[in-house]
Amino acid sequence: xxxxxxxxxxxxSVMRLVSLQSNKSKVSNKSLFYKQTLLQL
Numbered sequence: 001x002x003x004x005x006x007x008x009x010x011x012x013s014v015m016r017l018v019s020l021q022s023n024k025s026k027v028s029n030k031s032l033f034y035k036q037t038l039l040q041l
Contacts, residue, residue, distance in 0.1 A: 011038045 015038070018031045 014038060 014034060018034045021030065
């Protein structure tokens with residue numbers, strides 16, 4: 001497994017978690033933070 005694949009896989013998993021969290025409660029600030037963090041990967 002190469003690093004690029006792992007990064008993409010991790011990013012999609014985190015985004016899925018973030019969207020689930022956003023549906024449950026209003027955590028837009030958190031999801032924005034996670035998106036900015038992912039862009040820096």
